[in-house]
Amino acid sequence: MRDEDLQEMRQLPLFEGVGAAYVDSLLRSAFVQRFPAHVELVHEGDPADFLYVIVQGQVEIYASYRDRETTISVLGPGNSFIIAAVLLDRVYLKSARGLTPTRILMLPAEAVREGFAEDAHFARALAVDMALAYRGVVKELKNQKLRSSLERLANWLIAEDEKGGSTGKLDIPYDKKVLASRLGMAPEVLSRSIAALIPYKVDIRGRHVQLNDREALLSLARPVPTIDDPAC
Amino acid sequence: MRDEDLQEMRQLPLFEGVGAAYVDSLLRSAFVQRFPAHVELVHEGDPADFLYVIVQGQVEIYASYRDRETTISVLGPGNSFIIAAVLLDRVYLKSARGLTPTRILMLPAEAVREGFAEDAHFARALAVDMALAYRGVVKELKNQKLRSSLERLANWLIAEDEKGGSTGKLDIPYDKKVLASRLGMAPEVLSRSIAALIPYKVDIRGRHVQLNDREALLSLARPVPTIDDPAC
């Protein structure tokens, strides 16, 4: 790994609170790889050979069954994926592909498992990351089972707006069909749901969104911390 | 805690591979509690004061939103719940209630967090448990997003039969309305789905189930390891 890369990797949230010497020893067995957009990084069912950490770009985590496919999440810089499979030395449950060109840190699974056993701080960082990921999926499962697609869209808009500082203005960060799959609906349903939000003063043109009546949208979405609050 | 209880608790899977002395020190701050059926053990949104481990009985893990409610899972002896909330010192994302009278080991959250920091073996056991739980939810999310309710039922029947040794004979271990909620459908839909399985030689009377044409049911259900295999 090049020296400037090394510098950058040390800053990753996954290594927060881990001794610098240990991080460096981990990074010695790791490497940074660039991938073009749309290539599959990880395939569902394959043995977990690497832990992946996104340095640059967007990665779509998805799963397939028969001729169907659904997006589990879309991750960005700083996020790692498939910790659980690596830790347990099992196969990946999900596939991953870049939505954009990406730069990815790849840590050999063996090194991660050793690291978990040897360095208590790294073990803690991994466990915290996994606990957060776990809670994320639980929230998503609740979102799916307890809400209609219109409600899911409304809540997604509010959450996304809050990420950007509640300005009422935001951009959808990927294709609408990816968003539809992420929200668990057909692309056509997303289109219609967007139209259904017009009475709530939601103005969506292309990827640009304006929320012109936050109160109205909130009364439809009814967000709750135990599903929607990322800090919860 | 009584001595015979202590004896029993040491055997729990959560303590596997953890030094006996450390297990005992953990158990000193813990206690075993009996609860009657149907009482709420844990309420969504409350701070995570305890890690729960089921000693006896069945516990339904569920979540609510507006006037809706859905079952996330049904757990039995040996299972623990809400590790992630305890580890992160956050609120519970789910509620829990006994479906039967239960005996439950309650470990104070503070002690668990200390244990995680102090004892590497316990930390590993917790992490493994959490990783398995994580993969369980991911599978369930895929199950929900990628399958119809009939497919979910068919796959549940096959999985449940395999748990019992693939004899083709099994009993539904709880009320059908709980199963319906667990599978993500209204109770009426479960009834109709059961009727829809008659051509596949599935015979359900009350809680007794007979699968008389495994092949036919398999061709409908199409189970895959990355959703249905508990060992995967």
Place this chain on the structure above:
DNA sequence: ATCAGGACTTGATCAATATCAAGGACGTGA
């Protein structure tokens, strides 16, 4: 054994979502 209440089923209907088929908008590269 009987009765009451809960659990389950069945039928009718409605609402939500998926699918199929075109058509339109928009950005990109020639």
Place this chain on the structure above:
DNA sequence: TCACGTCCTTGATATTGATCAAGTCCTGAT
């Protein structure tokens, strides 16, 4: 600027699942 392809939207229709309303069955308590 034009042409192409991709993405998105819109309309029509089918399917799936939810809801409402009885009715039946089963069970557990008296």
